[in-house]
Amino acid sequence: MARAAGVSQAAVSLVLGGKWHGRVSPGKAEAVRAAARELDYRPNPAARSLRLGRTRTALLVVPALTNEFFARLHSGAARVAAEHGFGVVLYPSPEGTGPARDPFGSASDALDGVIASSMASGALAALRPGGGLPLVMLDSDPEHTRASATVNLDIADGMRQTTAHLLGLGHRGLAHIAAAVDSWTFGVRARTLAGALRAAGCPAPAVLPAELSVAGGMRAAMAALAARPRPTALVCDDDLLAAGACKAARRLGLRVPEDVSVTGFDDLTLARAVEPELTTVRLPAEEAGAAGMRALLAVLDSRTGGAVLDSRTGGAVLDSRTGGGGPEGAGGPGRTVTLPVELTVRGSTGPPPEAPVRPGER
Amino acid sequence: MARAAGVSQAAVSLVLGGKWHGRVSPGKAEAVRAAARELDYRPNPAARSLRLGRTRTALLVVPALTNEFFARLHSGAARVAAEHGFGVVLYPSPEGTGPARDPFGSASDALDGVIASSMASGALAALRPGGGLPLVMLDSDPEHTRASATVNLDIADGMRQTTAHLLGLGHRGLAHIAAAVDSWTFGVRARTLAGALRAAGCPAPAVLPAELSVAGGMRAAMAALAARPRPTALVCDDDLLAAGACKAARRLGLRVPEDVSVTGFDDLTLARAVEPELTTVRLPAEEAGAAGMRALLAVLDSRTGGAVLDSRTGGAVLDSRTGGGGPEGAGGPGRTVTLPVELTVRGSTGPPPEAPVRPGER
DNA sequence: CTGAAAGCGCTTACAG
DNA sequence: CTGAAAGCGCTTACAG
Incomplete structure (x- = not known):
């Protein structure tokens, strides 16, 4: 460009690259900048890539x-x-x-x-x-x-917060609506929930694998809610699943959260669109x-x-x-960063039926 | 690559570019392909771009x-x-x-x-x-x-289908929860709705501008439902707005669709996550x-x-x-293509209160 | 059919 | 400080 526009040849590169000090005179540098502005010049990225690798x-x-x-x-x-x-x-x-x-x-x-x-x-x-x-x-x-x-999200902590919230409300019979996806993040959710319940002396949760969608969550929750004794809370791996779980409850004539509590994960837009709004773990x-x-x-x-x-x-x-x-x-290289997450309590969770919160238990 | 790998130099380019017939012998061509496979060779896209422009x-x-x-x-x-x-x-x-x-x-x-x-x-x-x-x-x-x-979606037709559906159910008092975005697509929705109602001899719809979100839809719908006579149907520019409108109705103690019908646009995942599911225009x-x-x-x-x-x-x-x-x-160049859209009727629409569908009117 | 060369537009040593 | 040149890896005329 600058060949035609003003001064020298590859001084343009130096100036525009910001490494001209002591290599190009200030006057020339300014001329280059003016010309670049004038012509709306932009270095060809393909050429740049080719040269730089x-x-x-x-x-x-x-x-x-x-x-x-x-x-x-x-x-x-x-x-x-x-x-x-x-x-x-x-x-x-x-x-x-x-x-x-x-x-x-x-x-x-x-x-x-x-x-x-x-x-x-x-x-x-x-x-x-x-x-x-x-x-x-x-x-x-x-x-x-x-x-x-x-870079990780503190999935385990999110699940711990969820479990603590439900246990604090008095729930003991939980079911896990688990995403049927074989990935680390869902593995952590399952292990953490099971571990937290074990630590609290609760029975192990029923685990219902679900396709990761509203419909999948509904199907799995229908099955979960058919069990006896019926779980009082459904812990879902994802807000889509939680929305489906709420639909299942309603279809069975159960109220959320009066008859069954539901929790999600992600805090998608969906979480605040459904009624009641979802208690869920907000992931940044x-x-x-x-x-x-x-x-x-x-x-x-x-x-x-x-x-x-x-x-x-x-x-x-x-x-x-x-x-x-x-x-x-x-x-930096090789390091692991974990971003904190936070449980957002909304309307989809409450005390279990016939088991009001006992004072002192959070 | 092929310089070291096998045969000639830029015959590689011809062969891999598929324009070697009559310019490179079959034997050489095959050798090139073998070498490329062997070395998992991929042409450098930067060089290619630079050359080709x-x-x-x-x-x-x-x-x-x-x-x-x-x-x-x-x-x-x-x-x-x-x-x-x-x-x-x-x-x-x-x-x-x-x-x-x-x-x-x-x-x-x-x-x-x-x-x-x-x-x-x-x-x-x-x-x-x-x-x-x-x-x-x-x-x-x-x-x-x-x-x-x-390339357009037949937004106007979608709105006409929506209006026809509501009029067919017996609605006459409609309100438009309108996205507060100044774009062609939302302009069409507003004009088409108004035109269809005018053509049917209905009163012009109240128009409530709404920020394009669940919360925005809820706010606008609260205002719409405060009017007297109260509209019996809320036509929303978008599923997010429709979800918000449903929330507003519920907050006011109104049932959807028994007391007020709600329609959306887009058919997002959300449309089937909320309860009742949204009647909405599916956009491809x-x-x-x-x-x-x-x-x-x-x-x-x-x-x-x-x-x-x-x-x-x-x-x-x-x-x-x-x-x-x-x-x-x-x-092709300069042409306009319009893709068809389709209204999907679900649970958020029904006959207006105290105005059952008259037989024969669809 | 084959080979050697030009040139896309950059950036960076390298001589003056 | 300045200028002329090399070379990144391709593709495409252009001579043999």
């Missing part, structure tokens, strides 16, 4: 973007990426929670790194980015060693996406000696983190 | 991906894109339905084309892709001349996204003399279209 592009692998949780996750990741001149490409996964098959076989862009969230257990092996691409795992088993960093999805992207950028930065972040932001990645990520921030 | 990347501009409608739209567009070796990048728009400010100022990839959906009226002017990038509009004013093609969002991408690919193809599609699929774009796009298919 980096693409400023991250792949985000999620089970399904039509799930609001993952849409929020994407939103947070894309925001942070954009702040640093990065793009996000989504693995075009088919509908459903199936794992990605071969994200790297598609004609996608070349990638600088990968962020994968909530993958099914078996899908980890399939994640084989060639050439040692940095991989950040979200909502996944921190023991997975392939990951440069892991957008923050998780943002933290995941920050962690990836940090890994990239450390591998290139600061080239990733400095070129645009002066390396402020770790300063702009969303609070709550623990004292160490969004996580 | 095309990036096989489309920008999808939507108000907010956390809205399920747009997530589905994206899903359809991404699927078709992937089938043709294209990528989709999303404009990283902030939450909310605000228009995109400057999709092209970001450090995004270079683009081959743009698909924009449901933009606010004022946002059209801001859509200024440099260099005459092809633009496909979705769910937008077909009069907008900047677009190479337009994924098909619209797919048709939009097909239209864009067709434009690109015509501009490059077939290079876009032939290289991978033999130009089968227009053959693989989802049915229902009208006799002309997904649309």
Whole structure:
């Protein structure tokens, strides 16, 4: 551009790249900037990528973007990426929670790194980015060693809060409407619920596997509520399942929460649309996406000696983190960050029938 | 790659590009393919883009991906894109339905084309892709001349079906819970509803603007239901608003549909999660996204003399279209395609109180 | 049919 | 401080 527009040739690169001090005279630099402004010049990213060997592009692998949780996750990741001149490409996964098959076989862009969230257990092996691409795992088993960093939500604590809330209300007979998805995040929910009940001296929960949808939750809850003695609370792995559980109760002539309490997970828009509104664990999805992207950028930065972040932001990645990520921030290579979650109590839970809260028990 | 792996140099390009017949001997061609398989070779897309001047990347501009409608739209567009070796990048728009400010100022990839959906009226002017990038509009004013093609949903027909359904049940006093978003799609809904009621000799509907959310719908519906005579049906621009309207009714001690009927638009997951389930217009969002991408690919193809599609699929774009796009298919340059929509009747509508359906009136 | 070369637009050493 | 050049990995004319 500047060849025609003003002054020299590749001084443009130096000036626009911000590394001209002591290499280009101030007058020339200003001329370059003026010309760039004038022509609305933008460096060709393909040429840039070819030269640099980096693409400023991250792949985000999620089970399904039509799930609001993952849409929020994407939103947070894309925001942070954009702040640093990065793009996000989504693995075009088919509908459903199936794992990605071969994200790297598609004609996608070349990638600088990968962020994968909530993958099914078996899908980890399939994640084989060639050439040692940095991989950040979200909502996944921190023991997975392939990951440069892991950003998790405190799923276990969310389930503990849920259980404590129900036990505090006086419930003893719980059923678990469990997502029929073989992933770490749902495994934690099941184990934590079972463990908390055991610790409280309650009977083990009935476990009803459910397809991850409103209809699936309804079917599983119908079965759960047919058992005798009937459970007084249904702990659902997800708000969709919880909405379905509420429908099942109503269909059976039971009132929520008077006859049966229902809890969810996620705090989707849906949680406040249904009646009664759902008691659910709010998961900071957008923050998780943002933290995941920050962690990836940090890994990239450390591998290139600061080239990733400095070129645009002066390396402020770790300063702009969303609070709550623990004292160490969004996580450097190999680290695991766990974001706190919080139970939001709404109308779908109450004391069990014929068993009012005993004073002193919370 | 093949330099080290097997035979010649740029014969690789010919062979892998599928244009080697009569230019490379069959033996060599096979050797190249074997080597490529062996090394899991993939051409560097940056180099390819630099050379070709095309990036096989489309920008999808939507108000907010956390809205399920747009997530589905994206899903359809991404699927078709992937089938043709294209990528989709999303404009990283902030939450909310605000228009995109400057999709092209970001450090995004270079683009081959743009698909924009449901933009606010004022946002059209801001859509200024440099260099005459092809633009496909979705769910937008077909009069907008900047677009190479337009893919619409038959919003007007959906509203007519809704109105006919309610009038058929005996309703005469309708209120319109209208999304407070200045876009073509919501303008059509308002005009069509008003027109249909006028044509039927009914009073004009009260129009209550509402923020596009459950809470917004609830607030507007509370106001609508405070009017006297009270409307017997609330026509909502969106399922979120409809869910809010149901909550408002319940809060006022009114039953849905016995005391007041409620209709929505979109057929989101939410529509079947609430109780009663929503009567709503199902919008084929994924098909619209797919048709939009097909239209864009067709434009690109015509501009490059077939290079876009032939290289991978033999130009089968227009053959693989989802049915229902009208006799002309997904649309060539400058054309408008309108996808049909269908009212889905569920539990949130019924006869008005004290006005049973008169026999013969549908 | 085969091979050597040009050139897409950048960035970064490398001589002046 | 300035300028001319190399080279990232492709694709496509262009001579043999």
